[in-house]
Amino acid sequence: MGKWTRRAFIGAGVVAGGGLLVGVAIRPGNRSAELSKYVVDSGETMLHTWLKLGSDNVVTAIAPHSEMGQGAGTALAQMLADELDADWNLVRFEEAPALAGFANYSMGQAILIPDTEVPDFVMPSVDGALIKTAQALDLQITGGSLSVRSTGTYGMRVAGAAVKEMLREAASRAWDVPVSEIVARNSYLEHKASGRSEPYAAFAAAASEITPPVSPTLKTVDQFNIMGRHVQRHDLPAKVDGSATFALDVRLPGMLYATIKRAPTFTGVVEKLDDSASRGIKGVVDVVKLSTEEVSSMFGNFTFAESVAVVAEGYWPAKKGLDALNIQWSRTDNDEVTSDSIFKQFERDIDAAVERGSDVLQGDVSAAMASAATVIGADYQVPYLAHTCMEPMNATAVVKDGKCELWVGCQNPLGFRKSVADALGFDADDVTLHNCLMGGGFGRKSRPDYAIQAAQIAAKVGRPVQLIWTREEDVQQDYYRPAIMSRFRAGLDDQGNVTAWENTYVDKHDPYEASIIPYSVPAQDIGHVSSPTHIPFGAWRSVAHSHQGFFTESFIDEVATTAGQDPFEYRAARLQHKPRELAVLKMAAEKANWSKPLAAGRGRGIALQTSFGSVVAEVVEVTVSDGNLSVDRVVAVIDTGFAVSPDGVKAQVESGIVYGLTAALYGEISIANGAIEQSNFHDYSSLRMSEAPEIETHIINSGATIGGAGEPGTPPIAPALANAIFNATGSRIRQLPIPNRLS
Amino acid sequence: MTTIIVNGMEQRLDVDPSTPLLWVLREDLELTGTKFGCGMAQCGACTVHVAGNPIRSCVTPVAAVAGQEITTIEGLATGPDQLHPLQQAWIDEQVPQCGYCQSGQLMSAAALLATNPQPSDDDIDNAMAGNICRCGMYGRIRKAIKSVTAAGVQKFDPAVDALVKEVTGG
Numbered sequence: 001m002g003k004w005t006r007r008a009f010i011g012a013g014v015v016a017g018g019g020l021l022v023g024v025a026i027r028p029g030n031r032s033a034e035l036s037k038y039v040v041d042s043g044e045t046m047l048h049t050w051l052k053l054g055s056d057n058v059v060t061a062i063a064p065h066s067e068m069g070q071g072a073g074t075a076l077a078q079m080l081a082d083e084l085d086a087d088w089n090l091v092r093f094e095e096a097p098a099l100a101g102f103a104n105y106s107m108g109q110a111i112l113i114p115d116t117e118v119p120d121f122v123m124p125s126v127d128g129a130l131i132k133t134a135q136a137l138d139l140q141i142t143g144g145s146l147s148v149r150s151t152g153t154y155g156m157r158v159a160g161a162a163v164k165e166m167l168r169e170a171a172s173r174a175w176d177v178p179v180s181e182i183v184a185r186n187s188y189l190e191h192k193a194s195g196r197s198e199p200y201a202a203f204a205a206a207a208s209e210i211t212p213p214v215s216p217t218l219k220t221v222d223q224f225n226i227m228g229r230h231v232q233r234h235d236l237p238a239k240v241d242g243s244a245t246f247a248l249d250v251r252l253p254g255m256l257y258a259t260i261k262r263a264p265t266f267t268g269v270v271e272k273l274d275d276s277a278s279r280g281i282k283g284v285v286d287v288v289k290l291s292t293e294e295v296s297s298m299f300g301n302f303t304f305a306e307s308v309a310v311v312a313e314g315y316w317p318a319k320k321g322l323d324a325l326n327i328q329w330s331r332t333d334n335d336e337v338t339s340d341s342i343f344k345q346f347e348r349d350i351d352a353a354v355e356r357g358s359d360v361l362q363g364d365v366s367a368a369m370a371s372a373a374t375v376i377g378a379d380y381q382v383p384y385l386a387h388t389c390m391e392p393m394n395a396t397a398v399v400k401d402g403k404c405e406l407w408v409g410c411q412n413p414l415g416f417r418k419s420v421a422d423a424l425g426f427d428a429d430d431v432t433l434h435n436c437l438m439g440g441g442f443g444r445k446s447r448p449d450y451a452i453q454a455a456q457i458a459a460k461v462g463r464p465v466q467l468i469w470t471r472e473e474d475v476q477q478d479y480y481r482p483a484i485m486s487r488f489r490a491g492l493d494d495q496g497n498v499t500a501w502e503n504t505y506v507d508k509h510d511p512y513e514a515s516i517i518p519y520s521v522p523a524q525d526i527g528h529v530s531s532p533t534h535i536p537f538g539a540w541r542s543v544a545h546s547h548q549g550f551f552t553e554s555f556i557d558e559v560a561t562t563a564g565q566d567p568f569e570y571r572a573a574r575l576q577h578k579p580r581e582l583a584v585l586k587m588a589a590e591k592a593n594w595s596k597p598l599a600a601g602r603g604r605g606i607a608l609q610t611s612f613g614s615v616v617a618e619v620v621e622v623t624v625s626d627g628n629l630s631v632d633r634v635v636a637v638i639d640t641g642f643a644v645s646p647d648g649v650k651a652q653v654e655s656g657i658v659y660g661l662t663a664a665l666y667g668e669i670s671i672a673n674g675a676i677e678q679s680n681f682h683d684y685s686s687l688r689m690s691e692a693p694e695i696e697t698h699i700i701n702s703g704a705t706i707g708g709a710g711e712p713g714t715p716p717i718a719p720a721l722a723n724a725i726f727n728a729t730g731s732r733i734r735q736l737p738i739p740n741r742l743s
Numbered sequence: 744m745t746t747i748i749v750n751g752m753e754q755r756l757d758v759d760p761s762t763p764l765l766w767v768l769r770e771d772l773e774l775t776g777t778k779f780g781c782g783m784a785q786c787g788a789c790t791v792h793v794a795g796n797p798i799r800s801c802v803t804p805v806a807a808v809a810g811q812e813i814t815t816i817e818g819l820a821t822g823p824d825q826l827h828p829l830q831q832a833w834i835d836e837q838v839p840q841c842g843y844c845q846s847g848q849l850m851s852a853a854a855l856l857a858t859n860p861q862p863s864d865d866d867i868d869n870a871m872a873g874n875i876c877r878c879g880m881y882g883r884i885r886k887a888i889k890s891v892t893a894a895g896v897q898k899f900d901p902a903v904d905a906l907v908k909e910v911t912g913g
Contacts, residue, residue: 071840232837239842240830242776242816246843249775257770282759314770316762319782390780390788390843390877439778439843440877471781647837651880655840658879681785681875690868692881 020053020163020204051080051159057187057201059084060092061156071652072710074233075645079152082226083160083219086200087187093234152644153706161216163207170206171198221703227644228701235437247409247436250396252464256285257315258457259322259468262477263305264675265332266534270306272328278310281324283317286310288460293452295419302536304449304477309457315468322470334534334674339483342533342671343381346485346506349531353504356527359515363523368500372491375500376562378555380488382547382736384669385481385540386474386676386684391439393469395454399424400462404431404455409438411446419448420455431455442659443539447479475684476676479538480669482509486551491523496563498556498574499523505551506531511611514544517552518581518610519574535671541659542711545611549715550664550722550736553607557723558732567723568594568606580702581608584615584637591698592619592635601625602632603728607719613707615639618657618716620693620724627741631661631693631721636713638697641704649709650697656713657695662687664718668737745809749774750818760806764798765789767805768815776816776846780875787874790847791815797854799873816846819853829853832887840878848874852888861892 050062061073061080073093081091164184171189172179175196183190190197221228238244263269275287288309295302310321369375395408397420404424410416413435421428438445454467469477484505491500500523503515508528515526540546560570568589575582585608589595598604601624608617621633636653643649666685670677678684722733731743745756747764749772758767768774768791777800780788784799791800792814819827826834829852839845848871855862855870862870867888876884 232834233839236834236837236839236842239839239845240833240849241820241826242774242846244842245775246778248779249769251773251775314762314766315779316759316766388877390778390786390841390875392779438841440841442877468779471783651837651840651883654882655879658881659877662879680783681781682783686786686875686877687879687881688875689871689881689885692879695882 020051020166020208051084051163053163053200053204053207055201055204057087057199058090058092059086059187059200060094061159062094071233071235071645071648073235074231075648076152076156077234078226078229078231078644079156080160082224083157083216084164085184085186085225086160088226088231090187157218158216161218162212165213165216166207166210167200167203169210170203174203174206221642221701228642228646230647231645233648244437246391246439247396247407248391248394248439248466248468250407250434250436250466252396252398252466255396255464255466256311256313256461257318257466257468258288258309258311258454259315259318259470260290260307260309260453260457260473261322261325261327262307262473263329264476265329265334265673266305266536266675267303267332267334268305268329270308270327271330272326273308274326275308275310277324277326278321281312281317281321283313284310284321285312286461287321287325288457290453290456293423293449295448295452296422302447304536307453309453309467311457311461311465318468319470332534332674337534337674338672339383339670342483342535343485345533346381346483346531347379349506349529350485350487350504353529356504356529357508358525358527359508359512360524360526363500365500365502365523365525368523369489369491369502372499373494374492374562375489376492376558377487377489378558378732378734379485380551380554380734381485382481382483382550383667384483384535384537384671384676385546385663385667386478386669386678387440387442387444387540388471388475388681388684388686389438389440389442389444392471392474393444393450394467395451396464396466397451397454397458398464399455399459402426402430404458405434406431406451406455407434407436408451408454409436409441409445410448410451411438411441411443412448415446416448416451420451423452424455424459442541443543444478447538449477471681472679475669475679478669478676479536481540481546481663482507482537483533483535484547484551486547488551488555490555490559490562492559492563496565498559498563501526503527503552503555504529505548509537509544510539511544514548514611515552517556518578518608519556519571520577521574534674541656542611542714545609545711545715546660546663546718549607549609549611550718553609553716553719554722554732554734557605557607557719557726561726571606571608580615580639580704581610581617583702584608584639584700585617587698587700588617588619588635588637591637591696592621592633594619601728603724603726605720605723605725605727607716607723609712609715611708611712611715612710613641613705614709614712615707616653616712616716618713618720620717620720622721622724622728624725624728624742627743629665629725629738629742631665631691634693634695634717634720636695636697636716637700638709638712639700639702639704639707640709640712641706642701643699643709644706646699649699652709653697653713654695656711657717658687658692660714660717661693661721664721664736664738665691666737745805747805747808747810748812750814751812756805758805761804763801764791764803764805764808764813765800768800768813774815774817778843778846780844780847784873785875786844787847787851788844790850790874792850792854795854795857797851797870797873814850816850819849827853828891829856829887832890836883836887836890838880838883838887840880844874844876844878848876848884852884856888856891862888 052060061077077093168182187200290307310318312318398405417431417433418428421431458465486505489502501521503526557567560567606619616638619635623630768777778788780786784802789801
């Protein structure tokens with residue numbers, strides 16, 4: 001384990017009915033001077049994880065993560081229950097409320113305590129945007145595939161282990177026997193010699209009097225009993241009978257419904273508004289204009305444009321009212337922008353390479369290129385992508401007597417609370433946020449714009465309001481996965497060995513290491529130039545890995561092909577210093593029968609990407625017949641270090657693959673007249689059942705530090721697919737999405 | 744006044760007849776298990792049964808289903824403590840992730856099996872083509888549907904068994 005334990009703080013108390021409540025906090029202590037200014041009070045502790053043991057012997061794990069489909073709650077409960085040696089049937093999970101006491105400091109803690117294990121991807125952000133999040137205690141994020149690897153590792157396991165020690169100590173005193181003779185098993189404490197056995201709950205009150213251990217002993221992998229075992233997700237029964245409550249399902253007495261239209265070019269304002277037809281529609285209550293909003297958030301400051309909302313007795317009259325609005329938006333500087341002009345700008349900025357920032361600089365690339373037997377080069381590009389969560393953006397708000405109550409599904413409840421409070425001019429304490437189940441998140445629901453709008457509308461009309469975005473608004477007012485262009489050159493010696501790797505791309509996005517290749521290439525120069533556009537961007541499942549994985553894993557395939565070597569063997573030969581990557585790659589090739597020849601018109605491609613602490617390789621098999629592509633099979637191998645919830649990890653990998661496949665095959669948000677051209681699933685398509693490949697996922701438990709599962713399945717799929725298409729047809733895909741008809 | 748029968752209960756509604764059934768279910772009847780996803784019959788999240796047929800309630804005016812029997816996800820279970828076999832299969836195969844599309848997926852699958860208890864892969868593809876799952880759980884959905892059809896082959900209905908015995912005297 002890492003060094004956290006010395007600074008972990010465990011507190012205990014009794015709750016109603018004689019139950020035990022234990023909280024694990026992280027003490028910021030020992031901060032560097034540079035970072036300490038971001039912490040409000042040096043004496044503060046960061047409550048992180050709670051464990052509640054009820055008088056009914058039921059254990060409840062409470063942690064600050066939101067459920068958007070990833071099933072993190074189940075895995076987190078497994079970690080706690082295993083260390084506690086609890087009966088799995090008596091374990092429940094609750095999401096922590098959005099109160100400052102429940103701030104999720106796993107990420108902040110890693111940043112603030114210099115000598116803890118810091119996930120690679122946050123390191124470069126220490127002096128960047130992320131660090132700012134810690135200053136206002138507003139960090140409660142579900143993202144970065146962090147729940148299990150951070151909260152689980154640093155909070156849940158500690159809580160479970162500490163409580164077990166306290167219970168054993170309490171039993172030892174009560175029974176007057178040495179603590180070493182007391183065994184904890186299945187939520188019971190047992191003393192073999194005397195034949196005594198009592199439920200944990202019998203010692204809850206006594207345990208609360210015991211000083212919690214500073215550094216409880218954690219199990220080793222061979223002692224795991226519930227971790228690594230297939231358990232059913234606790235949240236599924238409610239998801240098959242319609243009873244699960246998503247934010248959109250919130251119903252309040254006297255609630256009105258609203259829908260909204262924001263300036264399509266992202267910066268425009270309402271120049272003229274004729275709402276007479278809307279107001280004439282039966283059921284329409286009000287038409288509300290919201291002004292441009294500046295938000296300071298963990299992602300830095302951002303602005304969203306003016307909008308007009310129609311408030312009605314139901315969604316349908318609100319929608320009819322919205323359609324009947326006559327809005328004239330102001331002209332903006334961006335009205336001429338198109339996808340074409342954006343990519344021309346990218347190309348120009350890469351050509352100019354002004355103020356090129358460096359990701360990796362090693363060896364002498366110029367000299368290596370000059371002495372290379374062969375030099376190849378290629379430009380790659382990917383478009384903007386929307387998230388299109390199944391549940392359209394929505395939030396429900398009541399604003400009354402200087403207080404705001406908010407129901408929303410979001411990936412950062414505390415951050416949302418702060419942003420909404422700022423927008424209303426309230427103290428954060430005057431905003432109560434109820435985080436609901438999310439019908440998909442994928443990064444989109446980390447931006448609070450929709451919650452702010454709902455609160456502002458509710459404040460204006462003085463009644464509870466549920467704001468529901470149309471799907472069209474969702475597609476056209478996203479924080480998109482950015483469009484990116486990336487230029488490569490590689491030098492090969494006369495044996496086909498790659499000796500030089502040069503890469504320049506626009507723009508730099510988190511995580512920092514996404515552009516870095518795992519392969520041993522002596523001379524490398526990887527860098528980026530800035531080329532901003534007016535299109536808002538944000539986190540999209542796997543963030544920068546979603547495009548960098550496509551670029552580098554396609555280009556290394558080009559290098560292998562140029563060398564006349566097998567793409568798998570070529571990669572493997574350059575991973576000798578990376579045992580995890582090598583093992584994952586090899587297993588993927590083996591499970592996919594890599595060396596077995598395929599019939600004409602069929603192809604196989606491989607790709608590898610390490611992201612969020614996990615290594616994933618995927619092999620894709622395709623058939624291309626008369627230019628029509630069919631994706632037949634995907635074999636994936638993931639090394640998350642240790643898969644706490646193996647079926648959960650598999651489900652996440654399957655999900656990440658289909659999400660990335662949808663983007664590779666169909667995903668394109670294009671720009672015309674400064675605005676988004678697509679509007680709904682008919683022109684921003686999603687993969688459907690008939691097109692979904694058979695997916696086979698294998699897990700390697702390498703024992704490395706636990707990595708994430710929600711995102712790492714996504715990055716390898718596009719390059720593996722493009723490489724398979726090359727294998728089948730000989731044509732190289734350098735631009736996504738893949739064309740409808742292949743040549 | 745429009746009358747519809749929802750999950751066996753007659754509902755008399757004073758609503759704009761052009762209102763899509765989806766919003767009547769969700770807002771007037773507070774049956775929120777049926778979901779809004781696109782508003783143009785592209786994603787299937789709003790699928791319900793009208794006289795046993797799967798329809799997209801987001802584009803179906805309530806007037807168009809006046810007097811008809813409608814089944815929503817809340818009415819899919821066969822009894823108070825008896826899930827529809829597909830609902831159980833969804834849990835057994837751990838199908839849902841975010842779960843938002845699953846009401847629609849289940850209603851499409853249930854309508855398929857009601858008329859075609861032994862569907863082929865192509866039949867499944869066709870019946871489920873209108874339902875998007877952004878979490879990408881298509882493989883699990885297919886497996887869950889097939890597990891029910893497989894169980895259907897093997898399982899002998901005790902009531903039928905008894906009837907056969909009675910009729911044949913054996």
